[in-house]
Amino acid sequence: MNKNVLNAASTLPLADSRGIVRRTLIAMIVMISAIFVAVIVTLFSIANTLNTQADQQNQLLLLKALHARQEAIRTHLDDNANWGEAYTNLHVHLNTNWAWDQQNLGRSLYTSFELEGVFVLDPDDVTRYSVISGKLVHTPFQSWLTVPVLPMLHQRLQQSGGKSVSQFAVVNNTLVLLAAAWIQTGSDDTIKPIPGPPSIMIFVDRLTPAKLRAMGQEYGVLNTHIHTHARQVDSDKREAGFPLSTSTGGISIEWTSSNPGGALLTWVLPSMVFLFFATLFLALALMRHAMLRARLNDESTFLLEQGRLALAASEQRFRDVAETTSDWIWETDDKLCFSWISGRFPVITGSPQQAWLGRPLTTFLLDLQPNYRLTQWASSASVGSHLALDQCLYFSPDNQPHYCNLVIKKVKKSDGRPGFRGTATDVTQEVQTQARVRYLSEHDELTGLPNRVQMRQFLDRKPLKQLAHDQQIAVLTVDLDKFKPVNDLYGHSVGDKILHDVSARMRDCIPENGLVTRYGGDEFIVILPTTQGSNEPERLSDALLSRLTQAFHLEDTDVFIGASIGIAIAPLHATDANDLLRYSDIALYQAKHDGRNCWRLYHPSMKEQIVQRRELENELRDAIHANQLQLVYQPRYDVHSGKVATIEALIRWPHPRLGLLMPDQFIPLAEDTGLIFQLSDWVLATASQDAVEHFGTLSVAVNISAIEFRVSGFVSRIHHVLATSGLSPSRLEIEISENTALSDPDRVTEIILSLKSIGVRFLIDDFGAGYASLSYLHAFPFDGIKLDKSFVIPTDTSESARRVVENIVGLGKAFSLHITAEGVETEEQLTYFESLDCDALQGYFIGRPVPLGELKQHLSMQTTSPTCPEQAD
Template sequence: MFVIVALFLMSGGSLIYLSLAVDEDQLAHDKSDVSLALNSRLEQIAIALDDYAFWIDSYDYTYGEVDHEWAYERDNIGASLYPTYGLNGVFIVGPAGATRYALINGELTDIKVEEWIQSDLPRLLEKAREGSLEDEVASEYTAVNGVPAVVSAAVIRPDSSYVQFETLSYLLYVDILDATKLAALADSYDLKGLRAGIGAGEDLEEPYVILASEEVGDIVVQWQKTAYGQNILIKVLPIWVLVGGLVLFLLIWLRKRINHASKVVDEVQGSLKVSEQRFKNLSEISSDWIWQSDTDQVLVYLSERFEPLTGLSTSAWIGRPLSELLQYNASTLVAIATRGAAAGRQPIECELRDGEGRVRYCQIFASEFRVGGELKGYQGTVCDITREMEAKAKIEHISQHDPLTGLANRHRLDRFLGEKLSTEVSGDHPLFVLALDLDRFKPVNDTYGHAVGDQVLREIAKAIQGCIEDRDMVARLGGDEFIVVATQCKTSQDAARLGQCLIDKINQPIQIGNHVIHVGTSIGIVAAPYHALTHDAMLRGADIALYEAKSQGRNVACIYDPSMSERIMERRQLEMDLCQAVARKELRLEFQPRFDAMTQGIIGAEALVRWHHPIRGVLSPDCFIPVAEENGVIFEISDWVLREACWNAMSWENELWVSVNLSPVEFQRHDLVQRIQRVLEETGLSAERLELEITENIVREDSEAILTTMSDLKALGVRLSMDNFGTDYSSLGYLQSYPFDGIKIDRSFLMYLDHSERHEAVVDAIIRMGHALSLNVTIGGVETTEQLERVSSLSCDQVQGFYLGPPISPASFKELVCDGVCR
């Protein structure tokens, strides 16, 4: 009897121990969920910060003084960040940490970042600088007005090659962990009473997680403890006591009657041993629902929790194989169940289809059920882990896909391309990679804002997916760069047709609200095993072919050729040299005189830039201006040309004017008028002595925005002239709509003027039309006496060309002007 009492006490102690272990395991699980929820939130903010900070427009408009009109009024880094991402604070700080721009809950404010957040700002900016080299952001936990928050920072620069941190600004996002956000996280991860606060970790009561230790105290997250083990103990312990009392009563009663009913006593003792063995086995296993089977794994018992948790009928499954209910390997269950003391501890992954037909992910725990050493069957528990599996799948999806378009991201592309290259590539089954870069996309963000730009990217993603096969992959690398991995193309012709399909699809107009947006794309194509065999070589080859496509005029697809690599290297070297050309004073101006067609007297000059390259010699604008337009150096070059041209014009006679060519790229930014006004103020040149030449194709990019800019330029007092007139079919219509003062007829019209009356009639018609619109008409490219006589007879206003005067140095032009005045 004493032995049995001791056994009951031991089983009670085991029950208490297991209950405490269940609570401890649940506490660890809850802490894992809390960390997972906060990290998911932190990752979402980091992705948003990455998109905004590592964007060339952010660099352009926040370098030095922040352009508030671009940032806030046009909502590029403005109020929409608060409702979209829940960001309570958005700051732009200078290289030394001085606040240049601040938003609190979507509203502009003068609050300084160090007054609002309780964080070591220099330390955070140092982390941001280190992460910038890998296109990463820095984040840490802090406090805002005594409330825990997350502050994230990133260096604002156009690409990772910019390491001049002493001149770069930083973008900071502050996310306060308020009750609303914590409630949303709690609902997603089944946590109760989730809250955040500041205190001392040693004074806190479990459950809690310390996020960070700052000067203000420990930043902690707490929630309501889930005491499953304690609840089980409360329910089971009274039963255990009752059973113990009954057993004790039976033992006393059986002991008095042992001589009279030894057979009955033996049966009761046998039943008691079976009951004790089952109780012990079940007590050692924590579960959602309990099962028991015979030696053939046919179910003989299911606990009461089976029906409410699965929606299935207990009676319908008793007598049926467990393997029909749960999809698992029967031999694996036997192997795990026979591991002695380790049995019942290793889970078997399986699936169950519940009463509503939904697939549930489960884990089986199993051990042998023996009586007197004889195997009677198996028993164990089944735990439903569907929520954990879905959360894991969701995190996996986020890590593999672009959050904006839903396409594969770089990580998934790398894995997919690596698998294809290692298993499926041969001469009969080539693999093609197409690199796409959108044309004319930057003005969309500049003009309509990021919200419209994001919608355009989503529409482009759909268009790309409409051209590819199911086994192909399309990925977005960031910005407006996409990669297509085509597995079904058999030849280069197939890949070229796919490239043309993508161009045609992307060229379709996109309707976003009241805006009709047109973008194009340039495509580079590379094939394995013909051009490359490795992941990096494939992407590098596609990138080289893409550069070639852009250099051919964009909106085309080019297939990689080894000769492209050398041209790309030369081009990149040219880009690097061009970035230093202004600082090294390698640029020079020449002036080509402009003459009155009747008197042939000098009335002005056109400023032409030349690059005196230390190795390649003198380069004309055609060699380097397209490169400058692509890498953004055009703005620095244009400012230099404007300033030098105006300074030189100040040394001429007051009636002489100077003409400067503007790049179409300059109209994509909204500071063109301010730049020209600043140069006029610095040099003192009167506005009417400055003529700006604009190519006619620029007015087709964005008519409304171009018209506004040109009107503002006219308000300054400068003259506007359409350059290369006649090369575009739409020129006549634009002359009536835009405030031009003159036109320069393209020199191509002079090539056949001496031999064709028809060409002469066309030139004469253009001159008459220009005069009818009160425009000054200039003909360029005059190279012979006959051409000069012919254009003079056609009553044009001004002429220019090598016959009258080639481009010359500023000093030579000044001498030419002085000589003309003296004579």
């Protein structure tokens, strides 16, 4: 082998070996460093502990020395103060000869005990006797000491009962030990105490620097002193100390520490550093030797490793491909029994490899046709030939269907025997997606019903022109009634649930040979093959209406809808599918026009009516946009004030082709087509604007369709009209029919209360002609009722009609409602209803509906008589 190639090839393993040795070296250095750092830290910790212990011991010794000096001075003071002769010669009267000359309290206290001050103070704290530094002088104690300690001494003597007490004080940066005691007779019974407070004897011991050093040396503590900032300290000396509390403040007593920890570090630390570097050098030498041996080992094993890698490369490459591909690979013997399966097999199929080894491939595949093709091909195939099988079915362990595409090749194995190898590509998701696409192309996703595509296929399966002489096909177009308010009130999720339930009910009604499809929205189409002369379409329509009018149960309420059905039959009405669907839709339109919740069979006359109705719908839409509609106004007479108090706005449509159309001729059309909302907005805006500009303080009444209460936005529309026109809410009256609140009482009540809160009034129009009842009046917050004219007109001739009217008026009064009688056309009726205490009257006798200009003339001529000029004439 070429030497350069060998050197280049050997670079990789050598680099790896050097990396291992380098990492080992770094790890060892880090470990050795960590050990030495830990040892040094421990050494410093031990040194610090030794210093701390030494300082604590010295502190205890100094405290012991101070306590011993306190005990000594208190003992000397007790010997001198608790003495009968001292009581006689110092307290009863001052005998200087006894005290000084005879040395009972003289120089010996200074020379023997180093007491710089000896004082005797009378009960008034006046210094009677004083010896300072071994000399008899007359110096007051307070002026000599210069610090106020007498109050403290008195307090402590009171607490000790006059026995000796001691206390440290700081005077001119010098520690002073004070001891005080009451002068008492002691054990001498021959001396009688005199009444009054005792005198005080005070000993003063100044602990000068020399005394402190000597006291510390006595206990082995060097250079004891009081801390001062001005004191110079040698840099190589370590100072230690502790605070001492005195009566005049705190001080710090310090000394030169013996520093045993420093001595330890001085001797041990250099040795440790030397040992660290020596160990590090040895480790580096060992690592260098290890790297040389690693290089030799790598070079000797490289050629053998290259051969092993070359042999394993092709196998590893094959395994990598086999384990990372989305396919699973397999091998069988000449009888198509699995002898090897790749690792992707359990991942894709869910079955363990061992479960299928030794079992035939034909058992794995469940489709008979692929198995037959595979068996036939395997028996005659030559080595090297291929076979491809698409969408072969098999089942996973959880019994779920899966699909795969197989590619098979006949091979000769290394032992010379024939066999087969191949790949299997899982196409389950692709097959399921295709099935889902096919399903969605023919079914409605929400209800699961066939859609219009499958409906067309159903119709095309039996061409309408080729039906047998006694065969017919009925097409039923079913449209849900009152479904849009359900969506508006409860949301689309509830609407979807109802559509799903509707589809289930319709399936239950349709015979097996029929088809029900969702055509779109809330419209369904039923196709029913039947025989001529049979009334099956009619019976099916009745069954569908019966099921669809039953309650749909939600979680907290029941929803009721209905349906309208149009029927067209082939070949009776048409032999073309498009015509048949169109005619059933026309029949549906007729059913809706006839009141909904019913079915209608197509008749040719319906087509013309539908065309006319649609023309009228388009003309009404144009009339609204072009402002071709007009309002007329009818006055309402207030009985109590004797004047017209309210004007009712009534809409008229001057049709250019059909002449003047009354509301009952186009309002139902507007309600069916949804134009009622635009229409009522125009009426509200126009009437409100006219009232502001021409009616003075009179109120204006507007009729509102019940449909407008079933959708959201009515309250906001009223607010917008009032804000735009400037009309006061208290001048607006809204008249609604009795059946307005029946579909959704809670919603209607909420709307009424919301508008009543700003002053808008609500009246029941045509009361008594619909579903009026006591509960109706009690449940809804109406302001008044308008008695239908069908009750008013017969009162001229019928006594029973009068009794009915009287009961209705009494009923309204019982509920505190404003009563208006509509249809008053004679003076006798006016007089009669005034006698019943009605609140207002309306009718042709009061005033006919007239345009705005004519109404303004009538209002300008208004007198206390309810009769307008038109009737007066």
